[in-house]
Amino acid sequence: MKIKSAEFVISNTDVNKCPADNKPEYAFIGRSNVGKSSLINMLTDHKGLAMTSQKPGKTLLINHFLINNEWYLVDLPGYGYAQRGAQQREQLAKIIRTYILKREQLTNLFVLVDSRHEPQAIDMEFIRWLGENGVPFSIVLTKSDKLSNTRLNESLERFKSKLAEEWEELPPVFVTSSQQKTGRDNLLDYIEQINRAL
Numbered sequence: 479m480k481i482k483s484a485e486f487v488i489s490n491t492d493v494n495k496c497p498a499d500n501k502p503e504y505a506f507i508g509r510s511n512v513g514k515s516s517l518i519n520m521l522t523d524h525k526g527l528a529m530t531s532q533k534p535g536k537t538l539l540i541n542h543f544l545i546n547n548e549w550y551l552v553d554l555p556g557y558g559y560a561q562r563g564a565q566q567r568e569q570l571a572k573i574i575r576t577y578i579l580k581r582e583q584l585t586n587l588f589v590l591v592d593s594r595h596e597p598q599a600i601d602m603e604f605i606r607w608l609g610e611n612g613v614p615f616s617i618v619l620t621k622s623d624k625l626s627n628t629r630l631n632e633s634l635e636r637f638k639s640k641l642a643e644e645w646e647e648l649p650p651v652f653v654t655s656s657q658q659k660t661g662r663d664n665l666l667d668y669i670e671q672i673n674r675a676l
C-alpha cells in the first residue's frame with residue numbers, strides 16, 4: 479500500500495466521540511516506550527504525526543489519523559506504566575477496554591512488543607484478554623535493529639512458543655524497526671489485504 483495522505487482527525491478519551499463514519503480502523507497499542515509513536519510515523523512516512531515522547535506514557539488519549547481517506551490508524555494509550563498512580567492506571571485501562579470492546583469499526587489491533595525483552599506478563603495477560611473477548615489482533619515486534627539476526631530469531635521463536643502455550647493457531651507476528659523501516663511493506667500490505675476483503 480502506498481501512503482498518499484495521513485492526517486490527524488481527533489483525540490479523545492470517549493469512544494462515543496470517535497469518528498462516526500464506518501471506515502475500517504486499525505489500532506496500535508503496547509507498553510509505554512515500546513516504540514509505538516516511532517512505528518506510526520514510520521508507517522505513515524510522517525515524521526511528526528504521532529508524538530514521540532521522552533516521557534513514557536505521555537499520550538493518554540485515543541488518537542485517530544485518517545489514512546488515504548480510506549481507513550483510520552488509531553494510536554491508543556500505552557498500558558502498564560508503573561509510575562502512574564493506581565487511579566490513573568485504572569482510568570486508562572477502562573478507556574482502552576471500552577474502546578476495544580465497543581468500537582465496531584475496529585478491524586485489527588496491533589499489539590507492540592519490544593523485541594529485546596522476554597515476553598512480559600502484562601503483555602501476555604493483555605493478549606489473553608483479547609482472545610477471551612474475540613478481538614482480532616496481530617503482534618508487532620519493535621526495535622529489531624537493536625538485535626543481531628541470531629538474537630532476533632531467538633526472540634521471535636521465544637515469543638511464538640510462549641503464544642503457542644495458549645493458542646492453537648498463532649496470530650500474525652510482524653518484525654519491525656522504525657529506524658531501518660523494516661516491516662513497513664509487510665504491515666501495510668496486511669492492512670491493504672484486509673481492507674480489500676471487507
Ligand code: GDP
Pocket residue numbers: 508509510511512513514515516517529530531532534535556620621622623624654655656657658
Ligand atoms: P512510545 O512511547 O511507545 O510511543 O515510544 P517512542 O516511539 O516514543 O520510542 C521510545 C524510544 O525508543 C525513543 O527513544 C525512540 O527513539 C526509540 N525507538 C523507537 N523505535 C525504535 C527503533 O525501531 N529502533 C531503535 N533503535 N530505537 C527506537
